[in-house]
Amino acid sequence: MKRLLVRLLILAIFALAAMALAGWWYAQRALPLSAPVIDFTVERGSNMRQAARAIRAAGVEVDSDLLYWLARLGGKAERIKAGSYEVHTGVTPWSLILKLSDGDVSQSSVVLVEGWTFHQLRQALESHPEMKPDTAGLSDAEILERIGASEEHPEGLFFPDTYLFDKRSGGLAVLARAYQAMQHRLADVWEERDPALPLKSPYEALILASIVEKETGRPEDRGLVASVFANRLRIGMPLQTDPTVIYGLGPEFDGRLRRRHLDTDHPWNTYTRRGLPPTPIAMPGPAALRAAVRPDESDYLYFVSRGDGSSxxxxxxxxxxxxxxxxxxxxxTP
Incomplete structure (x- = not known):
């Protein structure tokens, strides 16, 4: 009887060892894919069993039950993270499980360009092929509320840069990061401002920087362009800058600025109103921000384009x- 028990125990050990070897072999075996690269998304709140089904449905030829039990036995089933993932030819069940538990999500990027308006920014996010358009249908005010912004108008509040994001994530997350980036950058340059600057707040600096951004054709002219506007503000002279008028016209503007546009009063018409317009007119970059708070010293009051980008x-x-x-x-003229 004792010998029988010993034999059964030995058989059980061999069976377990064989199962472990089979499991290890399976875990390290390259999985067939329906394409060289497969994208799949693990939705927030999904468990490992649901994730395994999503992976198989995306085109990874894996037994979803075996993948689930492998993750469970490996102590990873409760550690998977939501997000979009990308796998390539040669991926194994175990490397797939590690990718899920490490949150090794696939990323893409979006470029927010200096001088863009908020309308252009929204278009870029909502048309991005790898971004969920979660701003679509929201008003500007709703977007500001969802990203935690206290301002009432979105123009100019977002720092132009290249932003990485998890594929299939939404544009609101990018906007929140760009908003915080501008808040930090604006606070930094405001601390470095010229004490004689004729501006009362960081927001006024942002407005002026947006005008400098739109009025400058060559980087070396930014400081002097900013000085012209600062000098005009000091003496109460209208800024008389075309980009603000164009911004105020909105969709009405057809690409040609006419005298009637300059004569028609609206909040952004700096020909009919003195001082800064009520909001920025675009996203200023770091150079325009610096120029706005530390303009060059000059006694210039005017500038005109030479036609080659310089002024x-x-x-x-x-x-x-x-x-x-x-x-x-x-x-x-003489």
Missing amino acids: EFSRNLAEHNRAVDRFIRNRS
Whole structure:
């Protein structure tokens, strides 16, 4: 009887060892894929069994029950993380489980461009092929509320940069990060501002920076462009900058600015109203932010485009009119 028990015990040990070897072999075996690269998403709140089914449904030829039990026996079944994942030819069941438990999600990127309006920013996020358009259908005010912004108008509040995000995640998360990035960057440059700056708050600096961003064709001109606007603000002279007028026109603007546009009063018309407009007109980049708070020292009050991206600066109206004749009207005056 004792010998029989010993034999049964030995057989049981061999059986367990064989099962362990079979499990290990299965765990390390490359899985067949329906394509060289497979994307799948583990939804928030999914358990390992649901994740295994989603993986199989995406085109990874894995036994979902075996994958579940392998994860459970390996102590990983309760550690999986939601997100979008990408697997390639050669992936094994165990490497797949490790990917899920480590949260090794696949990422993509989106570029927020300096000088974009919030409308352009929304379009970029909502049309991104690898981003969930969770801002679609929301008003601007609802978006600001969901990202925790206290401002009433979204323009200019987001820092232009390249942002990585988990594939299939939403644009609101990117907006929240871009908003916080601008808050931090704006706070930093405000601390470094020129004490003589004619601005009352970081938000006013943001407004001026957005104008500098839209008015500057060449980086080396930013400091002088900012100085022109700072000098005008100091003496109460209207800023008279076309980009603010264009911004206020919105969809009405057809690409050609006319005299009637300059004469029609609205909050962003800096020809008819003195001081800064009520909001930024675009997303300023770091160079425009720095120029706005520490403009170059100058006594310039005017500038005009030379047509090559650079600007001609003038101290008085007579100089400016000659520059306009030269670079805009293509004729010289004595």
